[in-house]
Amino acid sequence: MDPHLLRTFVAVARRGSFSEAARELGYTQSAVSQHIATLENDLGAVLLQRRPVSPTAVGVRLLEHAGPLLLRLDAARADIARLTAAPAARIVIGVSPLALTPQLTRPLADIRRTQPLWDMTVRVLSREVITRQVATADLDIGLVDGMTAPNDPLHLPDIGPLTATAVTEQPPAVALPSQHPLADRTGLRLADLADARWIDAPDTAIPLAQLRTASGTDGYRASLRYEGTDVRVLLALTAAGHGLTLLPQPSIEGIPGIKAVLVSAPRLIHRTEVLHSNAVEGPPALLAAALMSVTG
């Protein structure tokens, strides 16, 4: 179970071809064939059917192991390299769509002003991708958001020893078209909204599946699915009557045609966490420290 062998196995399974995998990995066709043969010998099972090439049941199972395994291995390499290499004046930040609250943009602006020579990049990505890329040092810092119970950490995939620190918490609110019958209410209970029409925007708003889990019912049916990550587009869809959306309250305020009504959900709060390796020096560490000192 040499990682090299696992890597070529994954490549072969993904591309469905020994020769293509060989090209991808810079090996000859023969080497790839030998890799698979030794792996199959070692494990005592056929992993791939040939002609056409597709994983067997055992192969599928091994793939489920191999992915996370190789990811962790890459993460370990990258993490040690990050500890060892000289710190560069370069920061790449991954941000999930609702993570960047005003409290957090302030330290970013401060760094921009006090360190104009640092090269800063911000990328909007999903929580899972951010976690993975922070672990593998493709990102220096992640800002991930999600709904949880207070004092409960966000549940992120465990790829390696990363530091996650909660920095901001915001109450959930439902976005309603201004003329909606409930738009004048000062507060709503989550259960009251189970039968409404919803927009399913799993990459941007709170996923409807999570509302069902939290309330224990199976309401919150979607009338439209939005696959982008732009909150303003999503709210425009809500304003146009396509359905409701649950978002952190500050994200909704001040949008024309939309009213935000606070939702009292049982122990459900929107939280942003700073995710980073615990490096102690260099620009990313300084920014991480600044972000982690934010409260609100």
Added chain:
Amino acid sequence: MDPHLLRTFVAVARRGSFSEAARELGYTQSAVSQHIATLENDLGAVLLQRRPVSPTAVGVRLLEHAGPLLLRLDAARADIARLTAAPAARIVIGVSPLALTPQLTRPLADIRRTQPLWDMTVRVLSREVITRQVATADLDIGLVDGMTAPNDPLHLPDIGPLTATAVTEQPPAVALPSQHPLADRTGLRLADLADARWIDAPDTAIPLAQLRTASGTDGYRASLRYEGTDVRVLLALTAAGHGLTLLPQPSIEGIPGIKAVLVSAPRLIHRTEVLHSNAVEGPPALLAAALMSVTG
């Protein structure tokens, strides 16, 4: 970053000696030295101080990666072997102290009766150990318990693709000495008990830290710590006035000198989950299926 090298690195760090690690792994002193040298060369960093042998800062970091990494690797090997090997008439079950409810002992008794030739073993272990050993096939089935919000899975370490299925849910109750002033109440709120004296029994009862997290206060101070896993001993301590304990309600009923009072905690419930690899045939799979069909 060959896993072999990582393994010897971990061994050297644990035993604090190249020669002892060599003995443990069946290598010569020289081979271990070469392993560490190639690893340090590969990563471009000194991992160990010599004389005395102890990990450097980078080494400590690598150890944090290496443990889970090697665990996952072992789990993958064991899992594939389990899929490949012929099923034996042998079942080893790991059980966390409060997981074995009456609903779950019934399928166990059924199997015992219908399959008297099968060799069944039950071991009481911690949640973490059970998860690890189910992943590495030291156990066939795990029964793990814990407190969570309804519909929320137990938070178990992610070692590999295991199937976790919730089977029983029980309300939390506080165990009180019969003469305790609150013993006649029919129900209590968790917050009412923050200032009481508690027994800290993290391996048996609900950990006090989790009560603090759930209620957002820092009460629930421990007057005594119990490190065993025997519920009756724990309840005897409570009966003797050493402090209160929070347990699933059925575990407390019918104990002399003890009254159980239901505790309404905000969305906190005691759940048992069946943990197993998704093998499809053999005695463990049959028992797992029987256990998973339990509801309550």
Added chain:
DNA sequence: CGTGATTACGGTTGACGTAATCATA
């Protein structure tokens, strides 16, 4: 037949053991 996987074979590299050397408590 032709594309693509397997097998045969050889050169190079790397892994480990023996033994000599070095270094530190």
Added chain:
DNA sequence: TATGATTACGTCAACCGTAATCACG
């Protein structure tokens, strides 16, 4: 000085490429 880590070196196996062979579509 003795214990224990490192270095030198030889042997053997493993790895990968070239090229021939095999097999499925």
